Amino acid sequence: MFVYFGVWYQVERGGMVDFSFADFFPPRFRYRPERKPPLPALFRWRPWLFRYDQHGGALYDYYLVRSPVEVGGALFAGASEPIVPVRREGQWWLYRRGGAPAAGAAPAAAPNR
Numbered sequence: 586m587f588v589y590f591g592v593w594y595q596v597e598r599g600g601m602v603d604f605s606f607a608d609f610f611p612p613r614f615r616y617r618p619e620r621k622p623p624l625p626a627l628f629r630w631r632p633w634l635f636r637y638d639q640h641g642g643a644l645y646d647y648y649l650v651r652s653p654v655e656v657g658g659a660l661f662a663g664a665s666e667p668i669v670p671v672r673r674e675g676q677w678w679l680y681r682r683g684g685a686p687a688a689g690a691a692p693a694a695a696p697n698r
Contacts, residue, residue, distance in 0.1 A: 601620075637661050638663035642663070642664060643664070643682070645682065647679060647681055647682070648661075648680040648682075649677065649679055650680060652676060652678060655670060666683050
């Protein structure tokens, strides 16, 4: 349900977002070749393929991750600055590039929901 949610950031703030309808054929709108996001094909369905240093991790300010446990250390290995959890709701984690962790967002066991 949240696959498209990040597109609001693109619309409202002009940021670059993956996943986008611009990836589909026949699209009404397309990425310019030089502006295409550097993520692997079908990344949204295989997120474990993400490599911060290979896939433009520094291009993003926020990361929305679904995981039963905190995975930031492994997911953001290779980052040149801290990427910290700022909010957590069940299995959904919101990470932010730079700064200190928000209160209550530190690693903890995931609740059973």
